[in-house]
Amino acid sequence: MNLDFAPEHYAFLEEVERFLDEHDDPEVFDVSRENMAQVVDTPKRREFMRRVGDRQWLGMTWPREWGGQEADGTYDYLLNEALAARGGPQIGKGVGIIAKTLLAHGSIRLKEEFLPKILRNEVEFAIGYSEPEAGSDAASMRLRATRSAGGWVLNGQKTWTTSAHFAEWYWVGARTDPEAPKHHGITLFLVPLDHPGITVREIRTMGDERTNDVFFDDVLVSDEYVVGEVGRGFQYISQALDLERFTMFAFSPLRQRCDVLREYVRTAEVDSRPLAADPVVRRHIAWLETEAEVARLLGLRVVAASAKDGPPPTTEASEYKLYATEFSKRLADASMDIGAPGTQLRVHTAEAPMSGRAESTYRYTVLDTIGGGTSEVQKNIIARRKLGLPRSF
Template sequence: MDFDFDADQQAFIGEVRAFLDEVRQWPDAADIMCPERESDSILADTPARKAFNRELARRGYLGLSWPREYGGQGRPGIYEYLLNEELSRVGAPLIGKGVGCVGQTLIRHGSDGLKREFLPRILKAEIEFALGYTEPHAGSDLAALRLRADRAENGWLLNGQKMFTTSAHFADWYWLAARTDFDAPKHKGISLFLLPMDQPGITIHPIETMGEHVTNQVFIDNVFVSDDYVVGEVNKGWTYICEALDYERFTFYTFSPLEEKLKALRALLCTEGGDGAAIAARPHVRRHLARLTADVELSKMLQRRVIYASSQGRVPTVEAAMCKLYSTGLHQRLADFALDSLGTDGLLHKADAQAPAAGKWEWSYRATALDTIGAGSSEIQKNIIARRELGLPLRF
């Protein structure tokens, strides 16, 4: 059994690494590559990070898996995954929702007008999107969403509230799910819309999270959207959202940050521990590090199963649930162990000059909780495994 990438994929990885070595020479490289930035490192939220994405576009790294007729390269999705792995390894922004779920859904279901307007701009990294799914009463049970879209002349009038919209404070367009039919079963009355973020009637309030990831509440008051900006068919939004989540599972949850963190922690614990010996020389620390090394390898294998299932044309729902559940929990366990091993110094905030590893682990301890919630909480991943893998009955 061969778990490695093939020669062409290895060559691609080498090419991306060479490109990233070039970027390291850019004057603003420190803003672009921030592996220590625990929470928002995947976002293109500063001018330097946006410029970096435009350079990715210029070199043809956006739309790798898009069909050629839409300006893509028609390569298998694994190349996008490999690109994101290398980007996240150095803490650079990922290729994003535009080329990912938004672009992929528009290609499959968008009107010719939406394709013409958005696809070329996505490929040039000219626009950023925010995804508006979650609401105050609809998170895990997303199909319960209530933001209403009422029929108006040549379009729809939107009213309601969204929660936890990442990127809303710098995005150009809102990819928004709204209820267009209140009488239909809940999964069958949802539609997807595209609306400009700067449209009057949209109010954005930041939510500061404990991990320093900035997300947002978004209020929508009488916002008109013309029929031209409905994505696909009215009331088919749930199908499109599910398809897009499958795509996200494939490219979004990268493994390399876990590997890099373990390396960094091992190096840190090999330094002097105050009593003349390295912290890593203590028996319980050695045991724990060895255990975590095996766990990180296991996480890699779970990720490879997601890739394998996708490459076989299967939707990797169960594989992705196992991978997300395990690897987000492992990120937390790594941070826990780091703080336990570093003693009280480990609790120092990154603003404190005395903080070990510039406060990385204290930040990591706060930030890693978020990944166990976003894009489906750990409990929801367990439900997926219980239902789809084990066929366990549900009891209400």
């Protein structure tokens, strides 16, 4: 596997970096929001992503007939990593999940309605898979969709829907056949979030971010907004989650957190002795740097696998997501330990080690191991699909 990029890839990355330098704005780029920096939740962030769309950088891998350039996936990867490195909004759900599923399975009507808006960044989506009784097990969802004249009536609840309080459309899975086996009988819908039967209630996270419970009360959805075939939603969700596990958990923030810790160790002193001279600390930093390189290479394996014809790189995406997010927790633990008691001070506290980044990272990284499927879910995917192990009972 060739892990190097072509000259045209490097030229594109240079162009992206110049663009980001020209549009640098602390209200758009904020590394202290950690992984949640990707969310396009303010007018300034939406305007910035509109400008990215104006450069024709959104949907570069799409077919030309739908506004794409039929470029290889390396361009999406480089753009997303450059945005993530600065704590900026990323290509995320619209381009990386919704559009790719619509291109593969959506009707002509859905493509014509949504794909141009996604390219221009004129629409934001929330994703509704998790439920109170199902957690990260999408196959266990219970939100009911009952057949009605010309459509479906949805009743039930979703939870941990991060963007529901500002997005326009809800990409939601519901059970349309309660008698079907667990992994069947689920259908994907696109639902406007301003529907009068939808109620959004705030949940505050330990990372100081907002997510939401979403309640459905007789929400009528037209057949026109069914994504793909009725009853095949779980298969579509599984494919989309492969994309989410990679695009929503970029490597660049991990690299940046490593750099912050290493710079602190290089300059700090304990009892008038350089912290960098401590052999235990040196060994710990060396191990973390090694793990960071492993995470980077696992990510590049996903990029390489995506470039091949065939199904999405399911196990590669799960391996990357599992390793990268668990490494992120270990890095956060190390930052707290090495920075000592001062790391308990809140982020942006000037006198705190690393300006309080260790404290915010410690809180955020727990969330990363849950979104896109928990670490336990990733282990099960790898065990079954790559190692051929039987399902547990």
